[in-house]
Amino acid sequence: MNLDRLGARKISAADYNHIQRLIAQAKQWRRLDAAVKNLLPPNLRDHVQTACIEEGCLILLTANNMAASRLRMMLPALLPQLRNLNPHITDARTKLVPKPPAPVRENRLHMSEAALAALNDSAQRLQHHPELAEALQNLVRKQRK
Incomplete structure (x- = not known):
């Protein structure tokens, strides 16, 4: 779907329904992500993000090796609670996706x-x-x- 095209014309009923389904799906993923994070210790929550469910396996992305290894140790104990969140979850796995380093800040202030x-x-x-x-x-x- 071309979103630029949507802004330039009147939205059809089919496009509107499609957008509504996308919004509902995004809300569902946000709720699942929040529920998963509530199961985690507070110091781990900022380093984990719910990615998807692939063939019944919940994929959780981690930002660093420490979070990944800690989450791997916790997943077997968390699996029953994760299954309660979504009936499609049969397993859980973590993947490491390091965050890119923050860009170097450059001072652009030049005074006369x-x-x-x-x-x-x-x-x-x-x-x-x-x-x-x-x-x-x-x-x-x-x-x-």
């Missing part, structure tokens, strides 16, 4: 020399507020590098 001179002058005048003066001087030094 006049602004830097004014900040430096302000820092000199704020000797009665040494922490603020030091912060301004650090800002000026970083910008001039």
